[in-house]
């Protein structure tokens with residue numbers, strides 16, 4: 572096996588993503604050693620039994636010798652955790668994160684900058700609805716995108732560190748791309764955040780409907796609704812923080828979504844089968860394009876022009 576990308580990494584937050592990174596970094600030789608810290612006594616105790624690396628009693632113990640510190644905590648916890656980590660990190664070490672929102676996460680990390688560490692936010696576009704250290708697995712990042720959002724105007728200073736992080740995530744099986752944080756947040760608002768919001772909402776609407784018993788919802792939920800319940804089972808803390816920290820982009824998408832939904836509602840009310848056929852047929856081609864592309868970037872023009880307006884509309 573070739574030399575590890577980092578001699579020592581530290582992971583703060585030993586849940587689904589943190590434990591997956593620990594497993595993958597060891598399995599694929601991307602780190603010489605892994606130390607982990609989690610604020611929860613219970614999670615630390617469970618992580619110790621899972622052979623993820625050296626689980627430490629304090630944050631300082633985990634990060635002080637690390638060449639790269641990866642924050643795997645909910646987005647709302649990033650600012651204080653980054654500040655606490657930076658205080659104990661060695662000069663020249665890299666600080667990164669995996670938060671699902673990047674503009675606020677970058678601001679949280681940068682607010683901790685002491686000028687001695689190299690801050691490069693990141694986000695693996697891979698996950699599941701599970702959480703906790705037992706839920707992680709080493710192949711989670713295989714074939715998935717990992718987005719890095721280096722700070723504007725600091726390319727020269729951070730070039731080596733960006734390359735190291737790129738090599739690290741590539742070793743874990745990911746495809747790495749750099750992006751502006753605000754753009755990341757607009758793209759993820761529609762591809763990840765809105766779908767989760769819709770899933771949370773449809774599941775709660777179904778359980779609130781007076782015309783169906785809860786038992787019937789469970790009993791007859793095959794196919795479509797069942798898929799929504801998987802997404803809606805995702806961690807509430809994580810998703811609360813995503814929506815609180817990507818407010819503008821999510822509200823923008825939600826506005827567009829509500830208009831499109833109203834158009835479908837109108838078509839159903841007025842029996843406009845042609846409109847329904849047109850929309851459902853287009854959706855089917857998009858599904859095919861997404862599957863064909865796998866997790867490839869291949870820009871799919873979802874029948875909209877560059878201004879985001881529906882072609883022909």
Ligand SMILES: NC(=O)c1ccc[n+]([C@@H]2O[C@H](COP(=O)([O-])OP(=O)(O)OC[C@H]3O[C@@H](n4cnc5c(N)ncnc54)[C@H](O)[C@@H]3O)[C@@H](O)[C@H]2O)c1
Pocket residue numbers: 583584585586587588589608609610611614643644645646648652669670671672694695696697698699700701702703704806809
């Ligand atoms: N779950 C996904 O699908 C997914 C995918 C990509 C990115 N992310 C991002 O990864 C991060 C972690 O998500 P996860 O799914 O691993 O969640 P998780 O709940 O499985 O793990 C988070 C861990 O962070 C710990 N933690 C919370 N506050 C802390 C603090 N102040 N100090 C130290 N530890 C603390 C918790 O105890 C928990 O063990 C989030 O920012 C999320 O947005 C999640």
Ligand SMILES: O=C(O)C(=O)CC1(C(=O)O)C=CC(O)C=C1
Pocket residue numbers: 670671695696697698699700762763764802805
């Ligand atoms: O596959 C899932 O279950 C996920 O929710 C993963 C998923 C997503 O695709 O929306 C969720 C949040 C992320 O930040 C990245 C990936």
